[in-house]
Amino acid sequence: MSRTAKSAGLDIAELRELLTTIIHKKTRSGAVAMELYTHRCCDLYGSLSDADRTVFLRTLAHEFCAPKGAALEAASAYIEGATRSPDPAQSAHLARTLRDSLTPQYTELFDQINRLPGGFAFLVHMRADMLAHIREDRQDTAARAMSDALMKKLETWIIGTLDLKRITWNSPAYTIEKLGQYESVHAVKSWLDVKRRLGNGRRCFGFFHRSVPMEPLVFVWVALTDSITSNVQSILREREPTSPHGEENAECAIFYSINSQLGLSGVDLGNFLIKRVVGVLRAELPNISTFCTLSPLPRFRAWLDQWLTPERLANPPTDMGIPVQAQRDLLSLVPAASTWTAALKHIINSRGWTSDQDNLGAMEPVVRALGAHYLVNVKRGNSSCAYDPVANFHLRNGACLHRLNWRGNTSYSGLRQSLELMCNYNYVLDRIEDNNERYVRDGSIAVSGDDPYIAQAKALAAQRSPSAPRL
Numbered sequence: 001m002s003r004t005a006k007s008a009g010l011d012i013a014e015l016r017e018l019l020t021t022i023i024h025k026k027t028r029s030g031a032v033a034m035e036l037y038t039h040r041c042c043d044l045y046g047s048l049s050d051a052d053r054t055v056f057l058r059t060l061a062h063e064f065c066a067p068k069g070a071a072l073e074a075a076s077a078y079i080e081g082a083t084r085s086p087d088p089a090q091s092a093h094l095a096r097t098l099r100d101s102l103t104p105q106y107t108e109l110f111d112q113i114n115r116l117p118g119g120f121a122f123l124v125h126m127r128a129d130m131l132a133h134i135r136e137d138r139q140d141t142a143a144r145a146m147s148d149a150l151m152k153k154l155e156t157w158i159i160g161t162l163d164l165k166r167i168t169w170n171s172p173a174y175t176i177e178k179l180g181q182y183e184s185v186h187a188v189k190s191w192l193d194v195k196r197r198l199g200n201g202r203r204c205f206g207f208f209h210r211s212v213p214m215e216p217l218v219f220v221w222v223a224l225t226d227s228i229t230s231n232v233q234s235i236l237r238e239r240e241p242t243s244p245h246g247e248e249n250a251e252c253a254i255f256y257s258i259n260s261q262l263g264l265s266g267v268d269l270g271n272f273l274i275k276r277v278v279g280v281l282r283a284e285l286p287n288i289s290t291f292c293t294l295s296p297l298p299r300f301r302a303w304l305d306q307w308l309t310p311e312r313l314a315n316p317p318t319d320m321g322i323p324v325q326a327q328r329d330l331l332s333l334v335p336a337a338s339t340w341t342a343a344l345k346h347i348i349n350s351r352g353w354t355s356d357q358d359n360l361g362a363m364e365p366v367v368r369a370l371g372a373h374y375l376v377n378v379k380r381g382n383s384s385c386a387y388d389p390v391a392n393f394h395l396r397n398g399a400c401l402h403r404l405n406w407r408g409n410t411s412y413s414g415l416r417q418s419l420e421l422m423c424n425y426n427y428v429l430d431r432i433e434d435n436n437e438r439y440v441r442d443g444s445i446a447v448s449g450d451d452p453y454i455a456q457a458k459a460l461a462a463q464r465s466p467s468a469p470r471l
Contacts (some may be wrong), residue, residue, distance in 0.1 A: 010044075010052040015059060018044070023064055023108045038112040042122055054133050057126075061142040064105040106146060110153050120157060121212040123150060124263035131265060151266045158209065158217075158267065164276050167204040167219065169195055175214045179204065182216070185257040185296060186236055187413075197221055197236070201247055205277045207269055218260035218269040220277060224250035224285070228292050228424055230405040232256055232414075235294070252290040253281050271397045278427065291427040292402060295390050296409065297418040300374055301348075303387065304419075308345050316341040319463075321369050321456045329362035340366070354415060363419075364406045371404050371421045372457035376445060384443025394425035395439050398432030400448035401425060424449075 022037050045056055113119040130147040134140060167175060176198075180188035188194055198204055201224045206216030223235045224247050235256055255277075258270045278291050316327075316339050327340035330347070337343035344366060353359045378387040386392040395401065401423070408414070408422025426448045428435075438444040447454055 010048060010055055012055070012059065015044070015056065016063065019060065019064055019109065022112055023105045025108075034112065035116065038109075038116060041109070042113060042116070042119075045126070050129075053129055057130055057133055057143060057146070058140070060106050060109070061140070061146040064109070065142060065145070066102050066104045104146065104149055107149060107153065110150055114153070114157060118211060120154075120209055121215060123154065124217070124261055127151065127154065127263035127265075128261065131262060148266075151264075154264060155267045158269070161210050162207045162217070162269075163210060163213075164273075164280070165206055165208055165216075166280075167198065167206055167216065169198045172214050175216065178215050179219065182219070182259050182261055183257065184259050186232060186411075193236075196238075201225075201250065203253075203277075203281070205273065205280065207273055217264055218258070218273055220255055220259075220270070220273055221257040222277065222281070223254040223256055224288070225252045225254055226250060228252055228290065228402070228426075229254045229256075229294050230403070230408055230422070230424070232294055232409050232422060233411070247285060249287060250285065251288060252292060253278075253285075253288050254292055254294050256294040270393065274397065274427070278429070291429070293394060293399070293423075293425040293427075294405075294408065295394065295423050295425055296414070297371060297374070297388055297421050297423060298390060299388055300371060300418040300421060301416060303374055303378060304348070304370060308341060313339060313342045313345060315339070319460055320373055321453075321460055323365050323369075326362065326365040326369075330366060333358060333362055348419060354410070354420065360407075367419050367421060368404050368406055368453045369456065371418075371423075372451070372453040373460075375401060375404075375423065376454065376457040377461050379443070386443075386445070391423070391425075395445055396436065397427075398434075398436035398439075398446075399425035399427050400431065400435060400446040401454055402447070402449040403451045404453055 018037065018041055022034065022041060025034065045053065048056060110123060113123055116122070127147060127150050130143060130150065134144050134147060137143070167179065169176070176191075176194055180194055188197075196202075203222040203224070204219060205222070206219035208215070209217055223229065225235075226249075229235060229252070235254065255274060258273070260267075260269055281288055281291075316322075322340065330340045330343040331337060334343035334346045337346055344363075347353050347359060347363065353363075375386060375388060375391050379385060380387045380392070386395055391401075403424045405422045405424065407420045409418070410420055414420045414422070428448055431446060435446040438446070445458070447458065
C-alpha cells in the first residue's frame with residue numbers, strides 16, 4: 001500500500017461514498033470486492049498531501065463516529081427491555097445492540113485495513129498522522145477519540161504477533177535505516193554512528209510484527225560495560241566499544257535508549273521489550289549481573305522554568321535541601337541577584353554558561369538537588385505517579401531510582417531538556433515485582449545505590465505534611 005505524499009487532490013463527496021461503502025459494507029460482491037475497496041481507500045490516503053490527509057482524518061472522525069441518535073434509541077430500548085422483560089435472550093440482544101451503537105463506525109475501516117497485507121503498519125503510520133493533527137488542533141476531541149480507539153485496536157492486534165530479534169550490522173539495510181529514522185533520544189548522525197552502536201560491546205534488540213518483518217515497532221540500544229555508566233557521550237562516542245576484558249567479563253548492561261514508532265504511542269511495548277532482553281542477555285552472558293538504564297529527564301528544564309515563579313524568585317523555599325554554600329556560590333556569580341533562585345534563573349538563561357568552570361561548580365549541587373526533588377516529589381496532577389514520563393515508565397516497571405548524573409548528557413538537547421542531567425534506573429531482578437506493586441499502589445519509589453541527593457529528597461518529603469501542596 002502506497003504512503004507517498006504526492007497529493008492527487010481530495011474529492012470529499014467521493015471520500016464519503018468510499019468510506020460509506022467500506023464501513024457499511026454496501027457491496028454485494030463479497031469479500032474480494034471489499035478488499036479492493038479498502039485497497040483503494042489506502043491508496044487514496046497514501047496519495048494525499050499532509051493537508052488533505054488531515055481533511056481525510058477529520059471527515060472520518062467527525063462523520064463516521066458513533067451516531068448519537070442510534071445510541072440514544074438503543075439505550076432507551078435497553079432500559080425499557082430491562083424493566084419489562086425478564087427474558088435473558090432478549091436482554092442479551094438489547095445489550096448487544098446498545099454496544100454496537102456505541103462503537104464508532106470508523107473501527108470497521110480499521111478492521112478492514114488490518115486484514116490487508118501490510119495493513120497493520122499502514123494503521124501505525126495513520127495513527128502517527130492522527131497524533132500530529134491533534135498536536136496542531138488540541139480542540140479536536142473527535143480526532144483524539146479516534147486516535148484512542150485505534151490505539152486500543154493496535155494494542156489488541158499486537159498480542160501474540162511480535163518477534164524479538166537482535167539487530168546487527170548484518171541485518172537488512174532497510175531495518176538499519178529505520179533505526180536512524182525512529183531514534184528519538186540520541187540522534188543518529190551517520191551510518192558510521194549506527195555501525196558504532198551495533199559494534200562489539202553493544203546490542204540492539206527490537207520487536208517486529210510478523211506482517212512487517214523488517215521494520216522494528218520498538219527497539220532498545222544496550223551497552224555492555226564494567227560499571228554503571230554516568231555519561232551517555234562515553235557510550236555514543238567510544239571508538240572501541242568493548243569492555244577492557246571483553247564482553248564475557250562485562251558486568252553491566254546499560255539500556256541507554258528505547259524508541260517506538262510514533263503511531264504506537266500509548267501502547268506499552270517498552271516494558272515487555274526490556275524484560276525479554278534481560279532474559280536474552282542473562283542466557284548469553286551470565287557474567288552480567290546489573291541491568292540499568294541511562295535515561296533522560298525530558299521535562300525537567302520545562303518544569304524548572306515554571307517552578308521559578310516571581311514568588312520563588314523573591315522568596316526562595318527553604319525546604320529544598322539546597323546547601324547554604326551552594327546558594328552563596330550562585331550569588332557570587334550573579335552579584336545583581338538578591339536570591340539564589342534569581343541567580344539560578346539568570347545562569348540557566350545565559351548563553352554558554354556550561355563553558356565556565358565556575359558556573360559548573362556552583363550549579364552542580366543546586367541542579368542535582370532540584371533534579372532529585374523533581375523525580376521524587378513532583379507528581380502528575382493529583383495522582384501518585386511521577387510527573388516525569390521516563391521516570392514513571394521505569395518506576396512503574398519495577399526499577400529502582402539509582403543515581404542522578406551531573407553532565408550526563410552534554411549535547412545541546414541534553415542541556416535544553418534537563419540541564420545535562422541524566423538518571424540511572426536499576427532493574428534489581430529480585431525486587432522488580434515488589435517495587436511495581438508498591439509504586440502502583442501508592443507511588444512509593446524504590447531506591448538503590450547511595451546518591452545523597454536522592455536520599456535527601458526522600459527524607460525531606462517524609463518530613464513534609466501529607467496535605468502540603470506539591471511543587
